[in-house]
Amino acid sequence: TALADAAHCVGGCSALRWSSQRRVRQRITDKGMKINVSEEVRTACPAFVGAAVSLTLTNTDYSPQLWAEINRELDEYRLRYTTESIKDMPSIQATRRAYKALGKDPSRYRPSGEALVRRTLQGKNLYRINTAVDLVNLASIAYGYSIGGFDADRIVGDTLTLGVGREGEPYEGIGRGLVNICGLPVYRDAAGGIGTPTTDNERTKLSLATTHLLAIVNGYDGDREQVERCARYILQLAERFAGGRDARLLWF
Numbered sequence: 001t002a003l004a005d006a007a008h009c010v011g012g013c014s015a016l017r018w019s020s021q022r023r024v025r026q027r028i029t030d031k032g033m034k035i036n037v038s039e040e041v042r043t044a045c046p047a048f049v050g051a052a053v054s055l056t057l058t059n060t061d062y063s064p065q066l067w068a069e070i071n072r073e074l075d076e077y078r079l080r081y082t083t084e085s086i087k088d089m090p091s092i093q094a095t096r097r098a099y100k101a102l103g104k105d106p107s108r109y110r111p112s113g114e115a116l117v118r119r120t121l122q123g124k125n126l127y128r129i130n131t132a133v134d135l136v137n138l139a140s141i142a143y144g145y146s147i148g149g150f151d152a153d154r155i156v157g158d159t160l161t162l163g164v165g166r167e168g169e170p171y172e173g174i175g176r177g178l179v180n181i182c183g184l185p186v187y188r189d190a191a192g193g194i195g196t197p198t199t200d201n202e203r204t205k206l207s208l209a210t211t212h213l214l215a216i217v218n219g220y221d222g223d224r225e226q227v228e229r230c231a232r233y234i235l236q237l238a239e240r241f242a243g244g245r246d247a248r249l250l251w252f
Helices: 002-007 021-027 039-044 064-080 083-088 090-101 112-121 131-143 224-242
Strands: 034-037 049-056 147-151 159-164 185-189 192-195 212-219 245-251
Touching: 034 049, 039 159, 049 224, 064 112, 064 131, 064 224, 083 090, 083 112, 090 112, 090 212, 112 131, 131 147, 131 212, 131 224, 147 192, 212 224, 224 245
Parallel strands: 034 159
Antiparallel strands: 049 212, 049 245, 147 212, 159 185, 185 192
């Protein structure tokens, strides 16, 4: 299945079963929001590669079809892997190394991709939030990447910059209250931080009112092919379960 095949996929394997890869590539264009990476992040994490998928969708509280797929995929995932497998997952280990390079403890401030994978392999159920969040979480588990999911209409300005959290910088994590993001990689818009690999910000979170999704795949492992597969998986899920359309892909 897509999730099980993707979890430790390397080299030429593909988790996606597109009827026409050319058709999909023609539909995704490098337009829209600009994303910059600060010199501080480039120096500490020189291999980093990011991909941002933006699209229009129809969000819902719950998609029975999506959750049937999630449950099937997670059952198979648990049969194939254990929590020990995380040690061999480049996407997760590279994110942990990035945290350490920036001075943050990844075991205390666990990256979301790792947290979701661990939760799955511990036999715990995923949180059901809404269809947009749920499909982003599925892609994160499938590839091990921490993926930021944002309501693009709530982002201030047309530029995001990936920098490093500062001491005392205000940041309200989703369902967490104020979070100490000092030393964490953080995306900032014109009004402040909107996302870290540990938690996104309340201000730009995906809600039932969301019609424009921005999903950012953080590839601290530098594996552009895997990052692209993950981005296209998000598009596939959005098309199938949320009426995803007008997709664009931005590399940074």
